[in-house]
Amino acid sequence: xxxxxxxxxxxWPDHPETATLEGKNKxxxxxxxxxxxxxxxxxxxxxxxxxxxxxxxASEFTAAGLFELPLVFAMTMILLTSSLTSVYAMxxxxxxxxxxxxxxxxxxxxxxxxxLGLEIYxxxxxxxxxxxxxxxxxxxxxxxxxxxxxxxxxxxLSWFIALMVRNSKRGLNMYNAPKFYLxxxxxxxxxxxxxxxxxxxxxxxxxx
Amino acid sequence: xSSLAQKKGFGAFIWDYLTTVDHKKIAILYLxxxxxxxxxxxxxxxxxxxxxxxxxxxxxxxxxxxxxITMHGTTMIFLAAMPLLLAxxxxxxxxxxxxxxxxxxxxxxxxxWLFFFGGIFLNLSWFxxxxxxxxxxxxxxxxxxxxGHGIDFYSLGLxxxxxxxxxxxxxxxxxxxxxxxxxxxxxxxxxxTWTTFVASALILLAFPPLTxxxxxxxxxxxxxxxxxxxxxxxxxxxxxxxxxxFGHPEVYILILPxxxxxxxxxxxxxxxxxxxxxxxxxxxxxxxxYGFMVWAHHMFTVGLGPTANAVFALATMIIAVPxxxxxxxxxxxIWGGSISFTVPMIYAVAFIPSFVAGGVTGVMQAMxxxxxxxxxxxxxxxxxxxxxxxxxxxxxxxxxxxxxPKMFGTMLSEKLGxxxxxxxxxxxxLTFFIQHFLGLMGMPRRVYTFGADQGWDLFNMIxxxxxxxxxIGVLVLLVNVVLTQxxxxxxxxxxxxxxxxxxxxxxxxxxxxxxxxxPLVRGLDTYWIEKMxxxxxxxxxxxxxxxxxxxxxxxxxxxxxxxxxVAAFGALYFLDDTKPWALAVLxxxxxxxxxxxxxxxxxxxxxxxxxxEELIEDAKRGGNTDGLK
Numbered sequence: 001x002x003x004x005x006x007x008x009x010x011x012w013p014d015h016p017e018t019a020t021l022e023g024k025n026k027x028x029x030x031x032x033x034x035x036x037x038x039x040x041x042x043x044x045x046x047x048x049x050x051x052x053x054x055x056x057x058a059s060e061f062t063a064a065g066l067f068e069l070p071l072v073f074a075m076t077m078i079l080l081t082s083s084l085t086s087v088y089a090m091x092x093x094x095x096x097x098x099x100x101x102x103x104x105x106x107x108x109x110x111x112x113x114x115x116l117g118l119e120i121y122x123x124x125x126x127x128x129x130x131x132x133x134x135x136x137x138x139x140x141x142x143x144x145x146x147x148x149x150x151x152x153x154x155x156x157l158s159w160f161i162a163l164m165v166r167n168s169k170r171g172l173n174m175y176n177a178p179k180f181y182l183x184x185x186x187x188x189x190x191x192x193x194x195x196x197x198x199x200x201x202x203x204x205x206x207x208x
Numbered sequence: 209x210s211s212l213a214q215k216k217g218f219g220a221f222i223w224d225y226l227t228t229v230d231h232k233k234i235a236i237l238y239l240x241x242x243x244x245x246x247x248x249x250x251x252x253x254x255x256x257x258x259x260x261x262x263x264x265x266x267x268x269x270x271x272x273x274x275x276x277i278t279m280h281g282t283t284m285i286f287l288a289a290m291p292l293l294l295a296x297x298x299x300x301x302x303x304x305x306x307x308x309x310x311x312x313x314x315x316x317x318x319x320x321w322l323f324f325f326g327g328i329f330l331n332l333s334w335f336x337x338x339x340x341x342x343x344x345x346x347x348x349x350x351x352x353x354x355x356g357h358g359i360d361f362y363s364l365g366l367x368x369x370x371x372x373x374x375x376x377x378x379x380x381x382x383x384x385x386x387x388x389x390x391x392x393x394x395x396x397x398x399x400x401t402w403t404t405f406v407a408s409a410l411i412l413l414a415f416p417p418l419t420x421x422x423x424x425x426x427x428x429x430x431x432x433x434x435x436x437x438x439x440x441x442x443x444x445x446x447x448x449x450x451x452x453x454f455g456h457p458e459v460y461i462l463i464l465p466x467x468x469x470x471x472x473x474x475x476x477x478x479x480x481x482x483x484x485x486x487x488x489x490x491x492x493x494x495x496x497x498y499g500f501m502v503w504a505h506h507m508f509t510v511g512l513g514p515t516a517n518a519v520f521a522l523a524t525m526i527i528a529v530p531x532x533x534x535x536x537x538x539x540x541x542i543w544g545g546s547i548s549f550t551v552p553m554i555y556a557v558a559f560i561p562s563f564v565a566g567g568v569t570g571v572m573q574a575m576x577x578x579x580x581x582x583x584x585x586x587x588x589x590x591x592x593x594x595x596x597x598x599x600x601x602x603x604x605x606x607x608x609x610x611x612x613p614k615m616f617g618t619m620l621s622e623k624l625g626x627x628x629x630x631x632x633x634x635x636x637x638l639t640f641f642i643q644h645f646l647g648l649m650g651m652p653r654r655v656y657t658f659g660a661d662q663g664w665d666l667f668n669m670i671x672x673x674x675x676x677x678x679x680i681g682v683l684v685l686l687v688n689v690v691l692t693q694x695x696x697x698x699x700x701x702x703x704x705x706x707x708x709x710x711x712x713x714x715x716x717x718x719x720x721x722x723x724x725x726x727p728l729v730r731g732l733d734t735y736w737i738e739k740m741x742x743x744x745x746x747x748x749x750x751x752x753x754x755x756x757x758x759x760x761x762x763x764x765x766x767x768x769x770x771x772x773x774v775a776a777f778g779a780l781y782f783l784d785d786t787k788p789w790a791l792a793v794l795x796x797x798x799x800x801x802x803x804x805x806x807x808x809x810x811x812x813x814x815x816x817x818x819x820x821e822e823l824i825e826d827a828k829r830g831g832n833t834d835g836l837k
Contacts, residue, residue, distance in 0.1 A: 054441030
């Protein structure tokens with residue numbers, strides 16, 4: 001693959017992420033990885049549901065008493081919006097508009113960081129209430145499920161930032177286009193998982 | 209960069225293997241490390257049989273016995289059988305589909321090194337305060353009560369090697385989906401490629417639940433979480449579910465590639481196209497599908513209720529149908545064939561009755577009420593050894609003989625191979641057949657001794673003698689390997705003479721780029737078709753001779769895996785008051801792993817090209833440059 005080849009918006013292929021064999025392999029491989037990730041989160045969700053509200057006899061913590069929806073709803077909106085901005089970024093990637101792509105990715109990262117900040121605030125709040133990782137089976141399951149998602153967010157953000165910095169000077173080529181595409185795909189996956197967390201953990205916790 | 213320039217010397221040789229991304233060399237690494245762990249697991253088996261040789265024996269203490277049975281099972285499943293099968297998948301599958309390498313050569317190497325460091329970590333437990341002792345299933349109720357760090361070595365070691373296996377699975381799937389040569393449609397793929405495909409899909413979906421279960425175990429034991437701690441609201445059954453949601457597909461991950469190897473063998477040595485190729489393919493897919501719906505048959509006695517038990521009992525019985533289809537297809541492949549009883553073939557023929565016996569006892573246990581009688585007795589031990597040894601291990605031994613020439617360019621001695629076979633085969637039935645009856649007589653599994661008044665002495669003695677036979681068989685195989693490599697008689701492309709698929713159309717061992725020109729596949733058993741039509745070259749080509757693109761080697765996979773290995777020690781000692789450095793080690797280890805991941809991501813690695821002239825040059829020298837760079 002020739003990294004020095006210059007593309008214009010006209011010569012740039014419609015689907016740069018799958019235009020090379022490497023790109024195709026990464027595309028299929030990444031979807032398969034997401035399948036494995038889905039099973040991973042399914043296991044975590046199942047465990048969470050089995051252990052929800054379970055604790056030692058004296059434990060007063062339950063999902064209904066602990067969770068509050070306003071903050072979590074704000075987090076959900078922020079993360080959903082970041083998924084939309086990453087779609088814009090990929091739209092510009094496919095039109096070979098590097099600057100616009102970087103700008104939208106930048107906004108995505110800022111939204112992601114806001115989400116992560118709020119999640120840390122939320123966890124900190126629970127710990128101050130006395131609901132820590134080791135408090136009960138419920139707390140272990142909750143922090144592991146939501147924390148695993150948070151770790152994915154952190155990884156996704158680091159990935160975006162690394163790609164943006166690495167390619168800031170040289171722009172788009174056939175070598176890095178699949179990388180940007182996959183990072184965005186990963187971001188969507190994280191978003192979908194959060195939708196389930198919002199529903200199963202928070203909505204069903206408070207209302208159900 | 210000239211790719212064909214040869215660097216000599218021992219250091220360069222070692223460096224080449226540490227950094228290789230060539231699927232054929234990674235196969236050899238898997239074969240050697242898997243073989244090593246097979247010997248370790250075998251040694252542990254011998255110690256079990258010595259302990260049980262007579263009533264009231266004191267060869268092993270009760271605690272040590274628990275550690276040895278745990279490590280025997282864990283080692284054999286995770287560190288011997290799986291890597292040995294991955295060795296054949298790596299060595300053969302890309303050749304069978306006409307590919308120059310796997311889809312992700314770098315990840316292939318990473319998968320190997322993760323498995324390797326995970327296996328080493330697990331076995332270091334012997335020297336660092338005691339091995340795990342809660343059985344290979346590591347049930348939480350036992351595991352949480354286990355003292356010392358044995359269980360933690362188990363959970364952390366298997367987590368690391370599990371990541372490696374998952375990576376290998378994804379890699380093979382993408383390779384088969386994207387890298388098949390022109391004309392290699394799905395329904396022309398050799399059966400071994402098909403079973404690799406389905407087994408990889410099972411790996412993809414089965415390993416994450418295990419990893420999550422192991423994480424819970426690590427969190428509970430090392431970070432004070434409460435997933436399985438009943439008095440804190442936890443539930444130990446969660447472990448059993450997660451373990452068996454992985455564990456049952458795992459046995460199909462093991463047996464399907466073995467089925468693939470046997471399918472190749474039956475066709476080659478009967479000199480016939482596989483009978484019912486399509487049925488074999490769909491039976492493979494069905495087994496993979498049902499494999500995920502039967503996990504609770506390991507938990508009939510837990511008390512899930514009659515409805516759950518009935519559903520899982522029925523699903524379990526259904527699996528016998530596609531397996532039976534396979535058995536009959538193999539028999540009908542042999543039927544009327546021009547059979548040659550080579551060593552691989554004799555293993556394949558011996559496999560059928562042995563595996564059927566294991567399958568029949570499996571269907572017996574599928575009946576939940578009967579399982580209440582058989583549960584946790586030696587009948588179970590006999591059953592799973594009949595399917596694992598009678599299926600998987602015979603498959604691995606057959607595959608070793610069949611593919612040795614393709615991997616190393618030399619032929620294992622048929623005479624010594626026959627000796628190995630007879631010792632192993634007789635020893636296997638001697639050891640395990642009688643254990644069915646020990647189970648029916650009431651001998652529970654996992655007990656370290658029994659009383660002289662229980663009437664189990666003679667049968668246990670017979671079983672131990674059988675184990676000795678198997679050990680002799682394996683030793684003869686080792687002698688065979690050494691003699692063969694010392695004599696070093698080189699063989700040609702198709703040493704068995706009746707090869708049917710693409711791997712037999714190229715030199716043994718193949719050049720590091722596999723195919724100078726990508727082949728054009730004209731049907732099932734493509735090499736056989738070309739041979740029958742008198743094509744001396746063995747294949748037709750889909751492209752003119754041109755430059756070939758190859759990946760660069762890299763040391764990063766080894767460093768990345770080593771980081772996980774270091775981090776695991778940090779996690780292991782996290783709560784020990786006497787080891788305040790544990791947190792630092794954990795952070796450093798993860799730093800190494802993620803740091804090298806970042807380097808990998810930021811550094812462009814575009815591979816290199818072998819020019820057309822170099823390919824022509826290489827072909828003149830016999831076309832099997834092993835690709836030392």
